Amino acid sequence: MDDRYYVETPEVVAIAYDVAGAGSRCLAATVDTLLILLLQAALGAVIFAVDALTPATLSAASSLALALWALLAFALLWGYYLCFEMLWSGQTPGKRMFGLRVLREGGRPIDFSASALRNLVRSIDLLPFGYGLGLLVLFADPYARRLGDLAAGTLVVREGLPLALDELTRGGAPATVPPRADEAPTVPLLPNLHRLTADHYELAQTFLRRRAQLGAAPRARLAAELAALLRAHLDLAPSGDPERFIEHLVREYRVAYELPQGSS
DSSP, X not given: OOSEEEEEOTTSOXXXXXXXXXXXXXXXXXXXXXXXXXXXXXXXXXXXXXXXXXXXXXXXXHHHHHHHHHHHHHHHHHHHHHHHHHHTTSOOHHXXXXXXXXEETTTEXXXXXXXXXXXXTHHHHTOSSTTHHHHHHHHHSTXXXXXXXXXXXXXXXXXXXXXXXXXXXXXXXXXXXXXXXXXXXXXXXXXXXXXXXXXXXXXXXXXXXXXXXXXXHHHHHHHHHHHHHXXXXXXXXXXXXXXXXXXXXXXXXXXXXXXXXXXX
């Protein structure tokens, strides 16, 4: 299983979601199942308590009470997931407890039709018992999706830790780059650095700070696109490894503008 699901935005920014594994999903399902059983038991207690007070002359009352409980218990089983996923944007109490959320493919929020379909197919995932078929498919799918997820185009992801506002507005630490050679001159080794803006420099730093969080393919693609953009501003022909060029540019930009040098 690939533990990350990548979505590329129109601005060519790759967003990574951590895919929820079988362990955390089983724990969340256990919590939800226990809550459903408690609710069904409470519902049954109310219905059969009312039935016990029904006059004995109504011979069909017990059968009706049993049929009513079976109908409402099924509605509760299906409606529990649907209602919570709509009210809590893809979360149930079990999922919220373990930091999981259901999303549609592409990183979009779950909607009514997707939630309804994935939960209708749950009855097939439960076959032959205890999510047997669902777990088999989940382990076989690269993004740990059960049949309901495949039918509805959804997946379950782990939520990241929330960020405070000051963390979003605070500038990041300088990206680490290999140091310059001892014999390197005190002037920049790249021409036309004056053509770059502070935004170009920060974009290069942001890539270097976050590249370890990217998969191999998105990392290589973003590095190539960013290097091509920076080379175009510097009027340089493409050559060499894109990531090494970005490191070199950041290092020489710091020399040109006497900024603190990072370390490897």
